[in-house]
Amino acid sequence: MNLRKYLKVYKKFLYTSLASELEYKTNILIDLITAILSLIGSIFLLSIFFQNNGYIGGWKFEQALIVQGIYTILNGITNTWFNPNLTEIVKHIREGTLDFVLLKPIDSQFFISLKKINPSGFLEIMLGFFLLFFCIKINQINLSLSFLSLSFITISCSICILYSIWFFISTTTIWFVKTWNAIEVLRSFLYIGRFPLNSFSFSLRVFFSIFIPIAFITTIPSEVFLGLSQLWKILLEVIVASVFLITSRKFWLFALKFYSSASS
Amino acid sequence: MIFNLFNRKIFTLLKVQYSNMLEYRVEIALWAISGIIPFFMLNIWTNNNLNESINISDVMLSRYFLCAFFVRQFSVVWVVFSFEEDSLMGKVSPYLIQPLNPFFRYFAQHLAEQITRFPFALIIAFFFFIFNPESIWIPNLGILLLSIVSTFLSFLIQFLIQSIVACLCFWTEKASSIERMLFIPTLFLSGLLAPVVSFPEYVKSWIYLTPFPYLIDFPANLLSGNETNISRGLSMQIIWIFLLFPLFKKIWIEGTKKYTAMGS
Amino acid sequence: MVQNIIDVRNLSKSFDISSKEPGLKGTIKHFFKRQTKSLKVIKDISFEIKEGEIVGFLGANGAGKTTILKMLCGLIYPSEGSILVSGYLPFRRKENFLKNITLIMGQKQQLIWDLPPIESFYLNASIYDLDKFEAKKRIKKLSEMLEIDEELFIPVRKLSLGQRMKSELLAALMHEPNILFLDEPTLGLDINAQRNLRKFLQKYNNETNATICLTSHYMKDITSLCKRVICVHEGAISYDGKLDLLLKKLSPVKEILIVCRSEEDAIKLENSGFTVKNKIKNEITLKIENNSITSSLKTILNNFDIEDLFINEPPIDEVIGKVLIKKDYDI
8 A cells, every 4th residue: 555655656756857857858859869878988998908918907998898898887877866856855955845744644764765867877878888789799698587687686786775875965965065076976886887897906995895896796696697606696796785775764863853853 | 459458468467367366275286296106107007017118217207207297287277167168157348348458367367377386386396206206306507597488378378279269169069068178188198097009000100190198298397308399399389379369269259249239 | 722733842953163273273173173162042942733723933043943844844863852743753754744744944845856846746645655536636736736737738848937846836736745844935035926926825724724833034925924923043942832823923013204384383292202214404204102092083183283194003024023023021
């Protein structure tokens, strides 16, 4: 009954935000071109890296493309859901309309992180999937059931981790209204996710496994594609993802408590 | 006389914007951090010995990427975003009444931020040298001056391009998506992620005719002491400025005409 | 017997305010050791509101009106004391409580900017569990009351402020709340739009018996809607009661402008024992207490040669303006 209500509300969210975005049609077209150019650019850069001896960090070009594909999907998801909603929450806080959200008989985290959608990110997601299918073909990966389910699990976990990081930053807007710069820092770090983590030096690898869990976001799913991943890594990713999700929820509730005791 | 007046205006604007920028130290520090992508790229290059194929030593390559970081820090432009926000908030009309092209205001804003950013960039460079002590070098004064000039010219080119895009705000509501599209070739072709020498021949044959390599690759090569064609670089930068400036003036005049005709 | 729908007992609210010395040194000090000061913005207030009442909250900027309103709808935790709104503790924000109330803030909008208001209404309908049929019915009823029609199908960004406010009201009232909290609802509206809004609120109150709490800077909003006002001064209630009683208390005298036929008469009148406010040639302004006004006028008309006479009610704005700066009214 409750789930049905949330589904119904989400359908409305989808409809209203698609309708608002369609008010700016040229914008969508430009964003689509941007997504395509961006993928071409990344592959171009990757090809430069492989000019030397055909390996970086022990990965072949065809294998590194898998990382690229997963990154593109995740980036598409970020652009479709996380980024527009962050823009929205900043607006809510700056204009003081968060009050309206809090007074709605619906979960505020649900409302705030899913209200908006940017359709031009869809293409990026599709491009990422095409690239992945292409990689499955050139790497001759067997589409077994266990492979499909493991890759599904790991990619979902990546999405959860990524969502939690974004939502965490969105939440901090309650204290610091300007979070654009923090977002820029995050984006520049996430940029690393385009490349196999092994191609970096040891210290950076440690940094990107612990502080910003890029290792979990793109590397483990790619390893699943190559059949390299150990079970414990996948289990660890599931645990990390749940910890991130729970923390983001707790942090939001904490922030709301602060908001309602300090705002005026 | 007129020139004098002009100077005084710019000077006052600079002073105001600088004190304004000092208020946002944290954000500017974050901005500086978000520019560290070149260092990640350097890490990939040296960790995989990719520089073997382009005959640049590790030390020279690390100097190159450090300089790329510096050039980027002092040539980054965001006038489209400021202008779009201002026009959405209805601030453009009062600017149009003032006897000064509003782009001078943004110009001063950018310069002021560059000054504020300088110490943060130095701190990052300091840490860079701690980790890579062998790459410390002192460029001679002439080269330093020349590279400051070429960095400023690179900033001017980017400022002009973005101002032209910003003027499109008069026609479309969201010019920033056009800027995001233009940013993609800037990112991949300017030398921020890989020096232009490493590009494949089929790209190198035409890229020197575009403005991109003169945005980061040329000033960074100049400053780091890597091989580059100084006279060609500087003259191409100046040519591009001379091509872009009349275009900006034209589109500005057309845009304001359209704006005042609409009466909104 | 009419029930208390809002019951506030000994309510206080303090905010922690951290103070920082200017400069880098101050920033560093601030980072390690935060000096916080507790600022009491609401001081031990109590009041009740009955179902169907329209109550106006009066006070200067920063007096605490908005804080009280936000505590009543559950956006701010109270520091001390208790609040009960239609049987709920507001700050728990229980679903059934939220379905019972609404908050309208002037110039803050919840409608989706790029779409016609009708889309936002249907979104709200799904959030408040209304089915499509019911939603349609309510939109129709409310849009008739608000006198809006084709505006519902025009993107919000193209509507005028007045039209937008009406649509905001419709969005806020679709779930038929029992209690309306309005914070400066008429801010920025022109006089006609203000009047229409007031007319609507009155009508809505008559038809649904909803309780309305509102704050406003426009005295007209208060005087034409509220029989009861609560004046807030520096976080405390300085007056709670009937509006006309307050007005009487605040303006016990009337000003009467008398135009005499000759200047001599005016001089005579000036020296006849009345309180004189000013005198210009043969025009003289007297201050007369409300309760002696008829007898005084009789005396004047009988004894002096009067050409013309005006009774000036002190402008209501000015009177209530006094509320904003005054601390106590012993009533």
